[in-house]
Amino acid sequence: MDWSRTKSIFIWVFLILNLFLYTQYLESYNEGQLMEVLGETTKIEARLKDDNITYIALPNNNENAAYYSGEIKKFLPEEIPFFPNQITQIENENKLIVTMEKPVKLQESGGRNPYVEFVNGHVHEGNAYVLWDVNEEKREATFFQKVNNLTLYYNVRGYVKIYWDEENRVYAYEQTMLEKHEKVDKQQNLLTSIQVLQILYGKNLLKPDSQILEMNLGYSTNVQLTQTQVFAPTWEVRVKLADGTQEIHFVDAVQGNIVEIQNDLSEIVEQTEDMEE
Incomplete structure (x- = not known):
């Protein structure tokens, strides 16, 4: 053998x-x-x-995104953007307070939102901001700056707020800006929309008889009081409750943590300025 x-x-x-x-x-x-x-x-x-928690259509994706950083824009007197019919002042080096010499009527153009139309036509780099909220009672609209073409939620250094009178004429606005956006890390795999709902449900943040209105991907800020800031991919989840009121939840799209965001921008401004003083 x-x-x-x-x-x-x-x-x-x-x-x-x-x-x-x-x-x-x-x-x-x-x-x-x-x-x-x-x-x-x-x-x-x-x-x-x-629990009769309904949703129409969830984002069906396997998206990935990176962390980004940005620096607080300091406005120098000689670099103030010029627009006719505007008087501009600088507050604390990083905020523009603008008064219209002659109030500008809010009006639609080509079917576009009148607030968006005003910001794009009268605000420095206005197309870098996205409409977030309109308060008809206070007659003010808030815009958030975009990072990597996604909304940066409630950052006191990256917003525009416009004010109008009883005749729907904008008489003033304020602006802050973050610049030099750079990718900080490699692309990260993000939690899916159903995983995010599972996290919210597990935290008892989704109440019975509510409806998931929409889910959007954006960014939240880890630290807001430093010159250079880091932005984390974040899911925004809008929920309509049984009584008709709405809630917005924010979830870290990479780590799955609930992101606690102070949602009153005016209070953030006030607290931040107190700290700086």
Whole structure:
């Protein structure tokens, strides 16, 4: 008997067997992982249904995004953007207080929102801001600056607020700006929309008989009082409660933490200026 040949045959048989078993293991493991994900998804969907928490259409994506940084814009007197019909003052080096010599009528143009139309036409780099809130009672509209083309939520150093009178004429606005946006880290895999709902549900932040109105991806700021700031990818979740009121929740899109954001910009401004003084 040729033992050398027989030995080689046994070695090849064992290699093929091991390769087959390893392949079976991988298939079983991946199937288990998939079933676990599907199981968790099915479980949270069932729980939402049981609590009559509804949603129309969730973002269906496997997005990724990076952390970004930015610097607080300091406005120098000689660098104040010039617009006709405007008187501009600098407050604390980083905020422009602008008064219109002749109030400007809010009006639509080409079907565009009148507030957006005003900011794009009368504010320095106005298209770098996105409309966030309109308060008809106070007659003011708030815009947040964009980072990586996504909304930067409630950063006192990156917003525009416009004010108008009873005749819908803008008579003043204020502006702060973050500049030199740079990618800080590599692209990060983000939590999916259903994973975010699972986190909110687990924290008892989704109440029975409520409706998920929309989910958007944006950025939140880790620290707001330094010259250079870092922005983290963040999910914004808008929820309509049974009584008709609305809540907005923010979730870190990478870590899954609930982001506590002070949502009164005027109070943030006041507190920040007190600290600086």
